[in-house]
Amino acid sequence: MGEFEVHRVRFFGLVPAGVRCMAYQHRGCRLALARTDGAVEVYNFAANYFMEKAIPGHQARSVEALCWAAGERLFGAGLSGDITEYDLERLRPARTVDGFGGPIWSMAANNDGTRLAIGCEDGSVKLFQVVPGGVQFEKNLDRQKGRVLCLSWHPSGTHLAAGSINFIRVLDVRSGNELPQRGSKKRECVVWSIAFLSSGTVISSDSFGRVQFWDWERGTLQDSHTVSTSAVLSLAVSEEEDSIVVGTSAGATYQFQLLPVKAGGQEKRWVRTKPFQHHTHDVRAVVHTPTALISGGLDAQLVIRPLMEKVQKKGYDAVLRKFTFPHRRLVSCARKARLLLFQFSQHLELWRLGSTNKTGTPHSAPPHLQGPEHIYCSCVSPCGSWIAYSTASRFHLYRVQHEGDSISVKKVPGVPKLLLPAYQLQCASDSGRLFVASDRGSVHVVQLLEPGGCKHLHTICVWCCSGTREAVYLLASSADGNWLAAVSGDWEVHIYSLKHFKHHCTVPTYSCAVTALAIHPATNNLFISYSDQQLFEFSIPEKQYTAWSRMVQNSGLHKLWLERDSPITHIAFNPKNTSQILLHDVYMLCVLDKSLPLPDNNTLLVNQSTLKQLSEPARRRQLHAFKICKKFQPLLFADLLDERCLVTVERPAVDISAELPPPVQQKKFGT
Amino acid sequence: MAALCEAFTLCGLGPTGGVGLGSGLLALEPGADPDHVLLTDRGRTATLFKVSDQKPLGCWSVKHGQIITCPVVCNFETHEYIAVHDNKVLRIWKDKDVNLDKVFKATLSAEVYRIHSLPHAEPLVLFRGGGVRTLDVLLEAPQQEIENVISDELKTIFFLSLCKYKLEQQELSNPLCFTAYIKKQIITLLCLYSSNSVYKVLIPLQQNSEEEEQTLSKSLLLNLSISGSVLKGTSFVVLDKDHVAVLGSLAASECLTIWNTKFQTLQASKELPLGTSGQLWCYGEKFFFTHGKVLTVVIYKCETSSLAAAVGKLKDSQTSDLSSFVNWNTLGDEELLVSCQSQQSVALKSESKMMVILKPMPCTSELHGISHFQDASTAAVEDELRQLLSKAQRPDFQAAIGCVISALINRCKADPMFYPRNFLVQMIQKRELSYSLCPDLMAVALEKKDVHLLQICLQRFPDIPEEITYACLKVFLSISDDYLERTDVDLESVISYIDIEPNNKEVKTEVVENGFSTELEEDGCDVTGMKETHMMDSVEFCPVGPQKAALLNAVLHSAYSETFLLPHLKDLPAQQAVLFLRYLHYLYVKCSEKINTTLPGVLSPTISQIMDWMCLLLDAHFTVMVMLPEAKRLLSSMHKFVRAQVRFYSELNKIEGSLQELQRIKCQKDSQAYSIEVLELI
DSSP states (O other): OEEEEEEEEOOOOOOOOOEEEEEEETTTTEEEEEETTSOEEEEEGGGTTEEEEEEOOBTTBOOSEEEEETTTEEEEEOTTSEEEEEETTTTEEEEEEEOSSSSEEEEEEOTTSSEEEEEETTSOEEEEEEETTEEEEEEEEOOOSSOEEEEEEOTTSSEEEEEEBTEEEEEETTTOOBOOOBOOOSSOOBEEEEEEOTTSEEEEEETTSEEEEEETTTTEEEEEEEOOSSOEEEEEEOTTSSEEEEEETTSEEEEEEEEESSTTOSOEEEEEEEEEEOOSSOEEEEEEOSSEEEEEETTSOEEEEEOGGGOOSSSGGGSOEEEOSOSSOOEEEETTTTEEEEEOSSOEEEEEOOOSSSOOOOEEOOOOOOOSBOEEEEEEOTTSSEEEEEESSOEEEEEEEEETTEEEEEEOSOOOOOSSOOSEEEEOTTSSEEEEEOSTTEEEEEEEETTTEEEEEEEEESHHHHOOOSOEEEEEEOTTSSEEEEEETTOOEEEEETTTTEEEEEOOOOSSOEEEEEEOTTTOEEEEEETTSOEEEEETTTTEEOHHHHHHHHHOOOHHHHTOSSOOOEEEEOSSOTTEEEEEOSSOEEEEETTSOOOOTTSOSSOHHHHHHSOHHHHHHHOOSEEEEOOSOSEEEEEEEETTEEEEEEOOHHHHHHHSOOOOOOOOTTO | OOEEEEEEEEEEOSTTTSSGGGSOEEEEEEOSSTTEEEEEESSSEEEEEETTTTEEEEEEEOOTTOOEEEEEEEETTTTEEEEEETTTEEEEEOTTOOOGGGSEEEEOSSOEEEEEOOTTSOOEEEETTBOEEEHHHHHHSTTOOOOBOOOSSSOEEEOTTOOEEEEOOOTTOOEEEEEEEEETTEEEEEEEETTTEEEEEEEEOOOSOSSSOEEEOEEEEEEOEETTEEEEEEEEEEOSSSEEEEEEEETTEEEEEEEETTTTEEEEEEEETTOOOSOOEEOSSEEEEEETTEEEEEEEEOOOOOHHHHHTOSTTOOGGGGGGTOOGGGTTOHHHHHHHHHTTOHHHHTTHHHHHHHSOOOOHHHHSSOHHHHHHHHHHHHHHHHHHHHSOOOTTHHHHHHHHHHHHHHHHHHOTTOOOHHHHHHHHHHSOOOGGGSTHHHHHHHHHTOHHHHHHHHHHOSOOOHHHHHHHHHHHHHSOHHHHHTSOOOOTTTTTTSOOSTTOOOOOOSOOOSSOOHHHHHTSSOSOHHHHHHHHHHHHSOSSOHHHHHHHHHHHHSOOOHHHHHHHHTTSOHHHHHHHHHHHHHHHHHHHHSTTOOOOSTTOOOHHHHHHHHHHHHHHTHHHHHHOHHHHHHHHHHHHHHHHHHHHHHHHHHTHHHHHHHHHHHHHHHTOSEEEEEEEEO
């Protein structure tokens, strides 16, 4: 196929925020995760662990605890003292209620999801009722000295266990009375996490590195395990209550299981069974699903470790998964101007790529966009003279002027008042229009006017034709400016004619999340990648899947392709060769050549190094459609600048760990 | 997997039994409680039974001279019982009523055929003339006129929607029993014909043209034949979407059978030696039928069939099912098949249709002379099998395939002309088979010298015995290259390093990277320089043809245990051993040319496989090799090559530190923030 000039960029200084807390919803197989910067993400386990929803954070909104309640409603509480309900359709906080107890350290929902208990800085435990349209204060339970760091409901919903510094209390929910309290008073012992089992056992984990089992009625210690020299920060119990997982500040997680003392005997004890070391820093959150242990750490990693004895067959779920980077594109590229725009949580960076014939370094011109709100999305126009971004409440458009090597950024006045936030921004290839994805499946079309103005042209609304309430999260526009494809949160792909501002057609529904899509500049075929790693090509003019796409579905993709970890986050096309498509995920870059045969399961999928050794005729026999390069890792972005020029943006793991605080010192053998 | 469980007697039906007074059973209807049934005899009495307790709860009878003409049903809404006696007199009563003379009575204008009662619906009264009324409409005006819609000549069926359809006429057979259910706005009518098959008729629920008489086409759902003999069904019920139960007579005795309609297989059967009345009812996972002079209840279970359930992989599966299944060796055995059938073995039945195809291999001796006919039959069998296998994937497919292949092989053995090669190749390539699943397959292929099949087997089967591996090796080495050129062998493992164009022996362009060169060799302690270069030439070119090389690669690729292979390997003729060793030497040299010491291509042997086989072969033939003059040159060349390699690696060890430093520098270079590089994609 030939050689590419690769601009290998490693200066994107993204440091993903650490994982603060998690909540797993058993029925919907969804995991909600909050990061230390207040961002909330929802992972759909049924769609190959795809990060389905992301709600960017806010400087003033920290999230200390997350709960699913009343079915599929998600609540968060944090040090601001508010209980926040998240709107998972419009991807923003829906409403907040003040807890009136100072910063909230913990929150727990009872088994049927009708009540929330919060533990506050002032030592109080408050109950809230989950009602349609919000939460309602119900009562205060007895107040004690010391912040309530963790809470757990008894499965029957009659009692609450609360852990604070030096104390574990069990509270009767109806009377609000307190039962005998337990704790040590010698040294300050922080109870970090607590669980209340239906048998009446209270499990606590504390800053001394102990996991302790208490009998709540008598208040006696039944069992104590010291798992670590540092604190045990998090704890989670399986639904059957026969297994727990704990996470320590040394980055290790341990599984405990309730096992018979003798084989076949009745007497059972908690035994520490499996240690795992997947993290380098604090494991602040753990979750125990029926088939896997999930841990999230301050090193920003989400680790899903399947329990092999619970997995019935070898498949996607039976493999260890690690996620560090969001399943979203944070980089946008101005192909013509050779600019890269990096999106951070609170600022943007614009860089110019260098060239080989001139001696020059890349330039950066970070527009000053500081504010308390985090950025939802951003984009740079292909010509490089427009930059747009959106936060939860504001939409900004900038005009960039290049004078030689210097850059001046000027705010465009009179930006139309649109329904905000925007979830995705996309500039037309002639830089004349900006597409703004909004909620309820609508897309605003904004015309960009020289020398620095804009006008709201039209709003296309999916809601009118499909009734979706979900926000649009991905956009793709065609090079000829006639078509626009939009994906809303219910995974429907709608295609609009931009000539008539009319709905053109809908891509047949596929039961998986769309991870990336793009419209081919020459053929107007829409190329879609799904989170189960399937690839589809849909002809917009003909309103049907193309012959190639049908052929792919008939013969099936390679097994190793389908078992890949991370979703494809960007699709680009070779402007000169219509059969070549560039795809990438975090671990690989692939040029898909549609003119070549598909590999079957017996052929080598990643065969570049083998091909290099072969003679020309042998090579021709071995060629297949997927040309995969794994040289660039972890890859956050890759794009074709022109036919023979690639840009890749990497974020080496070493660079991230260098920016994290030093981990807990651990003695290693032989050092 | 459906199964019949325990049976018990609900009540006696004889004159002494108290019920029915010997006049037999009219019908059985469900009672208000799931555990209750209403039994109506052909005389005057209706009895309510509690099935689990096997005792009657109530009994009602009409006056002498009157006769109940229509089965008593229960109105599920009101918990009342409805009966018709003397064709026209309707009676409705409750549990607490004792005397039927004193309960509600209505005399109708037409003769009632049946009353249908369904949960959550008003009971429907079907008149003998075909008219239908709901009970409440009827009771408003009992004397209303009832239309006559059935004409006797036609076999017509009436539905509650009052549409009239005509069924396709079937020659020589009559419908015996009907049943129907509604699913997705379509009425599915199942119909048992006297031709011993069950037909399915789909009737859409749209009432487009009520006047016109539509003719419905029917499709064959199930053929009630068990390995040749035919079950003469008398009545049947639908259990779920895949299962029906048929009561009928097989050969002499009557039996109750459960059939899977999806797979066309018999799932369970129970012999009823005392005879039945031919009626079968089924309420709440229980069959009811008369057996001899008693009303018998049989509990059944009906679950989806799966292999996982059979071999115990499925959770909560019952271990008792296991025993009837797992002996794979006996699966193909027809005698056993028959005996299994009589034991109601459920697993084997699922293959019965396939066996039916394979079994009529009538007198193979007759077909011997007529070769073209034999060919046709091979093709026919292949076709038939392919069609069968192209049907939907089933959970117990793997066992079925093993069974089919064993049967095919058995026939191959019996009849030398029969050899469905294409089908076998396809089977091995597509399905995850193993040697133990079809043990005789490779033996037959060896006999037929079908090298392609053997190659695929060696590549795919994980569990080939060493004896067979050796036999394959021997066959491969003994077949001439000329013969092989004409056969179809998968060359994928060799095309990457052997030039398959025969006349294109051009100079090798690849750079010798891994430390071996003739110069290095020169400084050794050899004396015969001329001979040396001659030897090198022979290493440059493959000593065997590409086809043979591909076959030998397949042998190298297969798993083996040294202890078991060595005794067999000793039997290899010396000439063949030398040839094989020469090929291994060639591979070894080829491997060492590359930095990563791997051969390119798919399924090509790894260096450790090559080395292991080399050592094994030398161990097995050590004395012979030392004696043979032509082996001497080969051995000395190999010795030199190995020595050169050892020397090269020891040199590499010396500069290990420097190499590591180079590696470190390369890593450092990687950590630059920005670089423009060249990437080559092929």
